[in-house]
Amino acid sequence: MSMNVTSQTDKSRDAKPSTGGRDSACVACGGTGWLIETQGTIEKARRCDCVSRRIMEKLISNAGIxxxxxxxxxxxxxxxxxxxxxxxxxxxxxxxxxxxxxxxxxxxxxxxxxxxxxxxxxxxxxxxxxxxxxxxxxxxxxxxxxxxxxxxxxxxxxxxxxxxxxxxxxxxxxxxxxxxxxxxxxxxxxxxxxxxxxxxxxxxxxxxxxxxxxxxxxxxxxxxxxxxxxxxxxxxxxxxxxxxxxxxxxxxxxxxxxxxxxxxxxxxxxx
Ligand SMILES: Nc1ncnc2c1ncn2[C@@H]1O[C@H](COP(=O)(O)OP(=O)(O)OP(=O)(O)O)[C@@H](O)[C@H]1O
Ligand SMILES: [Mg+2]
Ligand SMILES: [Zn+2]
The missing domain is CATH 3.40.50.300 (P-loop containing nucleotide triphosphate hydrolases)
Structure with missing residues (x-):
């Protein structure tokens, strides 16, 4: 996803996610924010989608709508x-x-x-x-x-x-x-x-x-x-x-x- 992470440095009513982007209820990553993918014998970690979803939710809730x-x-x-x-x-x-x-x-x-x-x-x-x-x-x-x-x-x-x-x-x-x-x-x-x-x-x-x-x-x-x-x-x-x-x-x-x-x-x- 093409999220502009640098924009998180903008000052807002509380733009930063207080949870560090982790979602304790996420079934996919168990709340760690990471998914482990195995390719052959190699294990790779990648960010779970719930992390960016939480950031978006936080930005929307802080927008004052x-x-x-x-x-x-x-x-x-x-x-x-x-x-x-x-x-x-x-x-x-x-x-x-x-x-x-x-x-x-x-x-x-x-x-x-x-x-x-x-x-x-x-x-x-x-x-x-x-x-x-x-x-x-x-x-x-x-x-x-x-x-x-x-x-x-x-x-x-x-x-x-x-x-x-x-x-x-x-x-x-x-x-x-x-x-x-x-x-x-x-x-x-x-x-x-x-x-x-x-x-x-x-x-x-x-x-x-x-x-x-x-x-x-x-x-x-x-x-x-x-x-x-x-x-x-x-x-x-x-x-x-x-x-x-x-x-x-x-x-x-x-x-x-x-x-x-x-x-x-x-x-x-x-x-
Ligand atoms: N064409 C439409 N289709 C669906 N919902 C609409 C439509 N127009 C307005 N609404 C709904 O009607 C309500 C009033 O609309 P809105 O507040 O956007 O009007 P406004 O033009 O900003 O009015 P005001 O000048 O009084 O602020 C809102 O709940 C909005 O979601
Ligand atoms: Mg209006
Ligand atoms: Zn997750």
């Missing part, structure tokens, strides 16, 4: 009758195939419930499995909140302890960018994070509810009349928006709110 999204993968995203979602899935698959030879991240933009976070998580998981890279999922509001909390006198964590994995992980998923109204401090913090990552050729995948421009806002309003009245630029400012265009390919997803559709189907809509 919310429980609700832990099973998300590209195949389970149903794009039937939705051209924009089908196109987005293709972009996602190409990104995975090309990674790590990619120079820009992705920004999935669209109304609520169309599968943006699902897709971002699915990419993260595939990249971990493909490369063994340290990948982290963060809600935009949480990263700001956690950094802010470190300013409390009683806080055990330092600002850098939160920031470092965010800055250095190979792939960062920043969910719901712009979801919180930005103060100058929040703007500068996110700008710093994204700028640092960009300068160091670190890839970032993002999602947002906010249409990128007034033009796409007017279009989105035709189907989603309950949208907030803001565009992404209103929420994050011109400078950060310009940075995003440099760092990411913008991928628009249209469609119905899957959450509503799913619930109505389950309970049997009367409407």
């Amino acid at each position: 919310p429980q609700r999204y832990s099973d998300c993968c590209i195949d389970t995203l149903n794009a039937k009758g939705n051209d924009s979602l089908r196109a987005a899935k293709k972009v996602a698959q190409k990104f995975i195939d090309d990674y790590p030879a990619v120079t820009a991240g992705l920004l999935f933009i669209g109304p609520p419930g169309v599968g943006k976070t699902h897709l971002a998580v699915a990419i993260l998981k595939e990249i971990v499995h493909k490369t063994g890279d340290t990948c982290i999922f963060y809600d935009y509001r949480d990263v700001l909140k956690q950094i802010q909390e470190t300013y409390n006198k009683e806080s055990q964590a330092s600002e850098m302890a939160i920031l470092e994995p965010v800055l250095t992980c190979r792939l960062l998923v920043l969910d719901e960018i712009g979801a919180r109204r930005v103060t100058d401090w929040a703007h500068d913090t996110i700008f710093y994070i994204l700028n640092q990552r960009y300068s160091n050729s670190r890839i970032t995948i993002m999602t947002s509810n906010f249409p990128e421009s007034k033009l796409s806002y007017d279009k989105a309003m035709q189907t989603h009349r309950d949208l907030d009245e803001y565009t992404l630029v209103d929420r994050i400012g011109i400078r950060l928006d310009s940075r995003l265009h440099e760092m990411c390919r913008f991928v628009r997803i249209e469609g119905e709110d899957y959450r509503k559709r799913n619930i109505q189907e389950r309970y049997g809509s009367t409407g």
Whole structure:
């Protein structure tokens, strides 16, 4: 398997497997992590597959994926009758195939419930499995909140302890960018994070509810009349928006709110 072991040196929320890669429940190797192969009179030891499997599991569990999204993968995203979602899935698959030879991240933009976070998580998981890279999922509001909390006198964590994995992980998923109204401090913090990552050729995948421009806002309003009245630029400012265009390919997803559709189907809509 073509696992990039050197990437294990990346700092993450706890990227190293605490078990040394051994699986006590493994039937094949009895938990030693080694298999003995006999060729004639010669015995050779080789690593059992459970070792890399445990490393992957550890990387995934340390990635901070919310429980609700832990099973998300590209195949389970149903794009039937939705051209924009089908196109987005293709972009996602190409990104995975090309990674790590990619120079820009992705920004999935669209109304609520169309599968943006699902897709971002699915990419993260595939990249971990493909490369063994340290990948982290963060809600935009949480990263700001956690950094802010470190300013409390009683806080055990330092600002850098939160920031470092965010800055250095190979792939960062920043969910719901712009979801919180930005103060100058929040703007500068996110700008710093994204700028640092960009300068160091670190890839970032993002999602947002906010249409990128007034033009796409007017279009989105035709189907989603309950949208907030803001565009992404209103929420994050011109400078950060310009940075995003440099760092990411913008991928628009249209469609119905899957959450509503799913619930109505389950309970049997009367409407
Ligand atoms: N096309 C789809 N096929 C299968 N499941 C879907 C699809 N779209 C969304 N879902 C599921 O619906 C739920 C909502 O999707 P998700 O959270 O990815 O939407 P979102 O676009 O990120 O919405 P928001 O803007 O509110 O964050 C998730 O559980 C997701 O797995
Ligand atoms: Mg989402
Ligand atoms: Zn084993």
